[in-house]
Amino acid sequence: MRTSFQLSSSLTLAHKWILPACFLLGWPLWVWSALRGPSGEWIGAIFWSVVCVFWLIWSRPIQLVTYEGDHFIISNYITSRRVPVAHLASVTENFSLRPPTITLHFEPSTPFGKSVRIIPPAQGLFIFDRKCFDEVAAFLRSLVNDRERL
Numbered sequence: 001m002r003t004s005f006q007l008s009s010s011l012t013l014a015h016k017w018i019l020p021a022c023f024l025l026g027w028p029l030w031v032w033s034a035l036r037g038p039s040g041e042w043i044g045a046i047f048w049s050v051v052c053v054f055w056l057i058w059s060r061p062i063q064l065v066t067y068e069g070d071h072f073i074i075s076n077y078i079t080s081r082r083v084p085v086a087h088l089a090s091v092t093e094n095f096s097l098r099p100p101t102i103t104l105h106f107e108p109s110t111p112f113g114k115s116v117r118i119i120p121p122a123q124g125l126f127i128f129d130r131k132c133f134d135e136v137a138a139f140l141r142s143l144v145n146d147r148e149r150l
Helices: 012-036 041-059 130-149
Strands: 004-006 064-068 071-075 080-084 088-094 101-110 113-118
Touching: 012 041, 012 064, 064 113, 080 101, 088 130, 101 130
Parallel strands: none
Antiparallel strands: 004 064, 064 071, 071 080, 088 101, 101 113
């Protein structure tokens, strides 16, 4: 078994911070356009607002996760915390999302919450590699199974 394993995509930063920031920066333009234009312009501003709220809620649990020995190193790019692998309770996979994600459920809660969402390597803005996704998911399931055997 590897001693260090990168579980998150190199594009995690883009999904966690850059894309939500771009949507938020575009929001004032939609509102300004709606204020200056006919009443139909508000439909675009309202739609953009809903997308911004959705994107913020969706990206909040995304974290950068690395496996090292008997700990996960979880980072939100501002702080980084070590969490024992023994705290991993379950894993939920969702390949139907774009990008595909894996949610790690911890018991007890981590400093980032009970659930941490990762985007596995080789998953990006327009790249979706099922083989890499399955490899990371199988590795995480094996960690959960090892914990349950103890």
